[in-house]
Amino acid sequence: MLISAGDNLGGYKILEYKAVVFGTASSAEGSNYRQTALKKACENADLLGANALINMHIEICQIADKTQEATVYGDAVIVKIDSDYGLATGEIHEHKVNLEAYLPKARKSxxxxxxxxxxxxxxxxxxxxxxxxxxxxxxxxxxxxxxxxxxxxxxxxxxxxxxxxxxxxxxxxx
Ligand SMILES: [Zn+2]
Structure with a gap:
């Protein structure tokens, strides 16, 4: 599954928009709950026959003391290699997303x-x-x-x- 926080993927053409997909996970499920939420969103995109998730967003909210819930959402789309773009390879590479950059807002004062x-x-x-x-x-x-x-x-x-x-x-x- 290709993932982008932007509305397109360099080197790929968007052929079809499927739907907005969601994935949620709470920190009670483990410290990698943001990745779990992303994985669930990707699984939902996969079920629709999509091969990419674009406009990916993640929201973290406090649902209880010391418990956060991550919601990942984005547009499930079908993309193909854009031959005009001049990519030699026909393979679709997995994009890695650094979800650690999305941290919940901490109470500072x-x-x-x-x-x-x-x-x-x-x-x-x-x-x-x-x-x-x-x-x-x-x-x-x-x-x-x-x-x-x-x-x-x-x-x-x-x-x-x-x-x-x-x-x-x-x-x-x-
Ligand atoms: Zn004072």
Whole structure:
């Protein structure tokens, strides 16, 4: 099975698009779960009679504490050697894909501890201990007045400590 993250394969002509195929695997199945997910997607492409997977994408998501799930998807296609391209060989070579390059987004900032005082909940900066009063909205989401999320890539609410500048995560109530 030829694999490409792009929408074509150099030296090959796409004859037919079969379907979008998927493969999933979780890290509970072993540390090579990304390769397993790719293998499953390739098997599904193979079942359709395809000999290549193009537009290959992989998404990693956190499904539980310490458990990630990889989903590989792409277009199953039939390709043949493009004779105009001048390839001497008639063989189709297996392409190796480095899936280790696709790592799940890690939580980078420390999670602040919640403290309660006088009926209010506070979070304390993990580095300097400066306290911030939290508000909980009708949806149960935690906010800190005057602060907004500074990191869209990390799950949850991240703020910068006003005193020491440390970025930290404000834990939710749920
Ligand atoms: Zn601080």
């Amino acid at each position: 420390e999670i602040a501890r919640v403290q309660e005082a006088n009926g209010y909940k506070f979070v304390a900066c993990p580095r300097c201990g400066t306290k911030y009063k939290t508000d909980v909205d009708a949806n149960g989401d935690v906010h800190i007045k005057g602060f907004h999320d500074v990191d869209d890539d990390e799950p949850g609410l991240q703020i910068f400590c006003l005193r020491c500048g440390t970025k930290f995560t404000v834990p939710g109530t749920k």
